[in-house]
Amino acid sequence: MAASTLTEVARLAGVSPATASRVLNGSARIPGKDIAVRVRQAAESLGYIPNAQAQGLAKSSSGLIGLIVHDIADPYFSAIARGVQEAAREQHKMVLLATTEGAPESEKEAVGAFAARRADSIVIAGSRTSRVEDRDGNAELAAELDRYCRNGGHVGVIGHGIVGATAADGYHVVSVPNEELAAQLATELAASREDFVIIGGPEGLFTSDDRIRGFQRGLAVAGLPAADVIRTDFNRAGGFEAGLALAARITASQPRTETKRLCIFAVNDVMAIGAAAALRSQGLRVPRDAAVAGFDDIETLRDFRPALSTVHLSLEEIGRQAASRAAGPSADDAGSPPITGQVILRRSTEVAHPSSAES
Amino acid sequence: MAASTLTEVARLAGVSPATASRVLNGSARIPGKDIAVRVRQAAESLGYIPNAQAQGLAKSSSGLIGLIVHDIADPYFSAIARGVQEAAREQHKMVLLATTEGAPESEKEAVGAFAARRADSIVIAGSRTSRVEDRDGNAELAAELDRYCRNGGHVGVIGHGIVGATAADGYHVVSVPNEELAAQLATELAASREDFVIIGGPEGLFTSDDRIRGFQRGLAVAGLPAADVIRTDFNRAGGFEAGLALAARITASQPRTETKRLCIFAVNDVMAIGAAAALRSQGLRVPRDAAVAGFDDIETLRDFRPALSTVHLSLEEIGRQAASRAAGPSADDAGSPPITGQVILRRSTEVAHPSSAES
DNA sequence: CGGTATTGGGAAAGCGCATTCCCACTGCGT
DNA sequence: ACGCAGTGGGAATGCGCTTTCCCAATACCG
Known part of the structure; x- marks a missing residue:
């Protein structure tokens, strides 16, 4: 039993398809009250559902x-x-x-x-x-x-x-002002004057490249040398892998007291989480042995411990804007205001508490 | 400039629309080789894109x-x-x-x-x-x-x-065997013979109710009394709220040594995370002061610390199966095999390490 | 070599709807 | 009372495509 059509509804209501169409779907011309009721009843009793494909074809949208x-x-x-x-x-x-x-x-x-x-x-x-x-x-x-x-x-x-x-x-x-925000993050992080290293995605990824460039610029402005950049996959696994390599580097440079703490900036949150997991797997602690920062401020990751320093981006708003901009020349x-973000410093980049340092 | 139509392509190729349709879209009848080439070229040069709406209308799918x-x-x-x-x-x-x-x-x-x-x-x-x-x-x-x-x-x-x-x-x-899996989880958790409490969603939610019922059953089988059930929202905020209440309960029953540790089963992972966050916010530690378990094994939450005990569900497979079952009478x-899951015990429900207990 | 299958292409009828005309009818003005 | 605009409804066309149905041309059979 196929779905019923406008024509069937019209027949049941004793009107022409044209009229039925006019009452059931918004048209410029609104038929008479009584006839409208008849049509609507017919549609209801038939369980009529307009065929959007046909409508689309006719209206070309x-x-x-x-x-x-x-x-x-x-x-x-x-x-x-x-x-x-x-x-x-x-x-x-x-x-x-x-x-x-x-x-x-x-x-x-x-x-x-x-x-x-x-x-x-x-x-x-x-x-x-x-x-x-x-x-x-x-x-x-x-x-x-x-x-x-x-x-x-x-x-x-x-x-x-x-x-x-x-x-x-x-x-x-x-x-999205990736570069500016990354620079801002670097500026705020630069205060601790640590050794910086960046975990980035594959070369050529704009988002990744912009964030790297911005971070380096922030560092430069603060008078710090450019950070090393490790290229890896743009996901958790990539972050983990890079984290493993960094863990080795940190461990090798013992005793820690002689070198500055490492501050790792991963170009997105999931990579940062991966890196942090890698460090932990090697017995290193964040932020004690290394600071970690991400980018995006993914909601699901906010309960991660230590709380991840990152750059907040209202992803939802970004999506909404993209859709409504494209909607039409309204x-x-x-x-719509330009997209902004905010640097959010949390536990993962806290400077080691003097009293909690190893005695 | 509207997109070009099949008719235009046919005209350019010097064939009928019927033939053009046959060559461009899979038909039972395949036109001659040379004619096919001509049509395809015409389509290419016109940048022809079939109108799926019209196709749908004609084929009714x-x-x-x-x-x-x-x-x-x-x-x-x-x-x-x-x-x-x-x-x-x-x-x-x-x-x-x-x-x-x-x-x-x-x-x-x-x-x-x-x-x-x-x-x-x-x-x-x-x-x-x-x-x-x-x-x-x-x-x-x-x-x-x-x-x-x-x-x-x-x-x-x-x-x-x-x-x-x-x-x-x-x-x-x-x-989804929610009840069975929850029962299994309870069984495994029951070994530690703690005090159990369940954080559930609003009454009437099947998923939540099934998991609660299963957990209670597992407890009963193990000879333990039924757990208290706290009803709250089926999301992180609900878990947090319930966690706050439980934190008060735990704190009130000091000194801890006199009572068994509390084991909290939240009916899904995000609620569990919320509860854990609440406990932590009150200065309580998981799993030292309370054990926490969830359900679903959400991928993004796997890096949560302490690692959350939960029931793994292959959500992706579930979605895939639902879609392919509905696909047709193939x-x-x-x-397709029935959906299964596995209890995964992680750090969040570990029994307190004797040596790490407060001396 | 006539006759029947078989192939390959075209003509045409929809698929379900929106919409443009067109027509019958009403209410108004002078 | 006549003509006018205005109103409310129906007939018909087309949106772009698929798919019978039909016909011509070829292939194959005894």
């Missing part, structure tokens, strides 16, 4: 907003997803999800799928890259997005714009 | 799978979402997301929206409830789902079936 993330289970992305979802609800649209593991080819594919579904707008989260091996992929992605925009689509990119995308209109980027574009 | 969760940013749900997403990818479908905060009315609404979009299947995650105030909502939800199924839809429910849903075919539930239904 789908009420869909596409969201592209690396991995929906990653708290960073799921927080953004929540924001997008909220914006979607406000716009009376639904969100269509695509996960890509960050590969430009999959992203291109996802954009194509969204375009096929005639999504009204597309939000792309996840770090853009400038890696050589991604060049072709990025170019194709840019081309696909370009076509999508030319066909009337709107896209909101989080972080950096797509490399090579022409600044078509309908193309908005919500930029006043939103100018109205 | 959308390639969409709807996912309903309480909150996509909750790690529990995002893990499930990942599984669903994977299954969707295998089925060459896309997932449509809806978040409902767990309100049956919103869920009903979401089902309606999915039905309107002619989603091929719907996956509902999130605890079902039997609360009185939700009775009407549940009934409506059940009716809506029923209608959806009758119209050929397939639904996969995670955990308990919807209250009042008739067992239409196309209706699958992936059941052999999957019988083929």
Whole structure:
């Protein structure tokens, strides 16, 4: 038994499909009161549900907003997803999800799928890259997005714009002041004049590179030498691996009293957590033996001990803004405030308490 | 400039729309080699993207799978979402997301929206409830789902079936052995013969109630008295609140040496984390002053210290199964193994080390 | 070599709805 | 009383595609 159609409803109500359409879905023309009631009753008794596909075809707009993330289970992305979802609800649209593991080819594919579904707008989260091996992929992605925009689509990119995308209109980027915030973090951390080391993602990842650059700048401003940079995977495992290497370095430079404490800045929270776990696994303590700081202020990680110093980013707001900017030429574009963040110093970077130092 | 259509492609290639359709989208009939090439070239040069809405209309199937969760940013749900997403990818479908905060009315609404979009299947995650105030909502939800199924839809429910849903075919539930696993957890924890207390969600939440019941049963089997149950919200804040109350209870019963240590079982990990945080905020230590156990084994929480004893659930697999079961009458239904879990005892419930006890 | 399968392409009929016309009817002005 | 704008409803067209159904051309059979 297939779902009932508008025509059936119309027949039951004894009116034409046109009239039924007018009463059931918002139209400029509102039929007479009594007839409206009849139609509504008929629809109710038939359990009529409008076919959104047909509506979309007729009106050429789908009420869909596409969201592209690396991995929906990653708290960073799921927080953004929540924001997008909220914006979607406000716009009376639904969100269509695509996960890509960050590969430009999959992203291109996802954009194509969204375009096929005639999504009204597309939000792309996840770090853009400038890696050589991604060049072709990025170019194709840019081309696909370009076509999508030319066909009337709107896209909101989080972080950096797509490399090579022409600044078509309908193309908005919500930029995150990664560099500035990282610099700020470095400034605040620099007060303790420790040895700094940065755990970064693979070279070419904009988010990672920006944060590294900012942190180095902050250090420089404070008159400190540039920090070593360890390149690793942009996830917990990468942080863990780097942490292991650093643990060895720390242990080797015994006795500790002769060297300054190491302060580790991981370019995101999950990497920082990984690094901290690695240190602990080697018998080292945070912040006693090393300070650790992250970036993002992931909500689920706030109960981590020692509490992680980090840079707070309102991921949800970022997602929401990307979605509402892309929504259309409403006043939103100018109205929404730029994204900001705040350095949050917690226990993981506290300077060793003199009295608690080993006697 | 609107996207180009199949007809345009056909005209450019000098063939009929029918032929173009046959070559560009999988059809039973495959046109001649040379003609296929021509059509493909034309499509390429025009940047043709099939209109999925029109396809859906014509084929009456959308390639969409709807996912309903309480909150996509909750790690529990995002893990499930990942599984669903994977299954969707295998089925060459896309997932449509809806978040409902767990309100049956919103869920009903979401089902309606999915039905309107002619989603091929719907996956509902999130605890079902039997609360009185939700009775009407549940009934409506059940009716809506029923209608959806009758119209050929397939639904996969995670955990308990919807209250009042008739067992239409196309209706699958992936059941999670919450009760058994909780009982097992209790059994293993019972060895230490402590005082037990359970932090549960609001009464009527199946997931919560099942876990409570199972835990009590495990306790009973071990010959221990039933544990007190504190009812609170099914989230971190609820756990924190309950933790605060318990901290007061623990502190009041000083000196500790006279009473057994308290073992707190929170019905999910985030509540457990909240409780642990509350205890710590009151100067209590886990596991020294109280043991804490959770449920779910949320990935992001694995680095929590002290490591949380819990019951591992492969959320991703659960999501995947729900999606593939609902996918269709393929052999999957019988083929997929039932969901299992494992009790994992970690540091948070370790028995106090005799030597580390206060002398 | 005639006749019947078989192949390969096109014409046309929808899929379910929105919407533009068009038409019958009412109420108003002068 | 006539013509006018205005109102409320229906017929018909098209959104972009799939899919019968149909027809011509080829292949194959005895």
